[in-house]
Amino acid sequence: MKEAEVRRLLAANLLCVFSIILSAVVPASFWNGFTVFGTHLAWLCICSVCVSTLNIILHLVLKPNLSPKRSSFAHKISRFLKCCIYFFMSCILFHAIIVLYGAPLIESVTETFLFAVLLSTFTTLQCLCVLGPNIQAWIRVFSKNGAMSIWESSLQITTMCSILGAWFGAFPIPLDWDRPWQVWPISCSLGATFGYMAGLIIAPLWIHWNRKQLTYKSR
Numbered sequence: 001m002k003e004a005e006v007r008r009l010l011a012a013n014l015l016c017v018f019s020i021i022l023s024a025v026v027p028a029s030f031w032n033g034f035t036v037f038g039t040h041l042a043w044l045c046i047c048s049v050c051v052s053t054l055n056i057i058l059h060l061v062l063k064p065n066l067s068p069k070r071s072s073f074a075h076k077i078s079r080f081l082k083c084c085i086y087f088f089m090s091c092i093l094f095h096a097i098i099v100l101y102g103a104p105l106i107e108s109v110t111e112t113f114l115f116a117v118l119l120s121t122f123t124t125l126q127c128l129c130v131l132g133p134n135i136q137a138w139i140r141v142f143s144k145n146g147a148m149s150i151w152e153s154s155l156q157i158t159t160m161c162s163i164l165g166a167w168f169g170a171f172p173i174p175l176d177w178d179r180p181w182q183v184w185p186i187s188c189s190l191g192a193t194f195g196y197m198a199g200l201i202i203a204p205l206w207i208h209w210n211r212k213q214l215t216y217k218s219r
Helices: 003-030 040-062 073-100 109-122 124-131 135-141 150-169 186-209
Strands: none
Touching: 003 040, 003 150, 003 186, 040 109, 040 124, 040 186, 073 109, 073 124, 109 124, 109 150, 109 186, 124 135, 124 150, 135 150, 150 186
């Protein structure tokens, strides 16, 4: 494992963290009354767009898990369309799972769907950037000892941290504290966001700490 690759991963992850911070700070400078709590739906959209755009740019620049085979333009278009379909299906699936876990079915549909988009951005989009629309590769990566690169190890950590953060974020909602951040889905989306940011920081540090034990082999 090359130290330069770990540093590239750390730099990319820190840029993602920085983009989330900017999504909460920059709009307030030209949008009067903008706050993460007060205009939460707008922030969900801005954060999702910022993280998605940066991840796609980083994927194009850094090219993690780049295949040695050259593909045709038609293949690239087909791959892009598949990624769009997978992402949309992920949003629908997350929306359904969130409802099954107790979110309102009819009320707050927009809030629930935008939260599902945010979760898809933190999880599915990462998989699409690193692995492409390859379900078998996704299953391999998230099985035991399935990672074949530091980018896939980072993908495992950030995905799990995002989902766990969203789950832990649901705990304060039923409490009668009457706080503004208890309104659906603020605590869950913030939990997912902090979980994602924690995963981005933890992943390269964990990989560096365990670099002697990690051996990536082609399969």
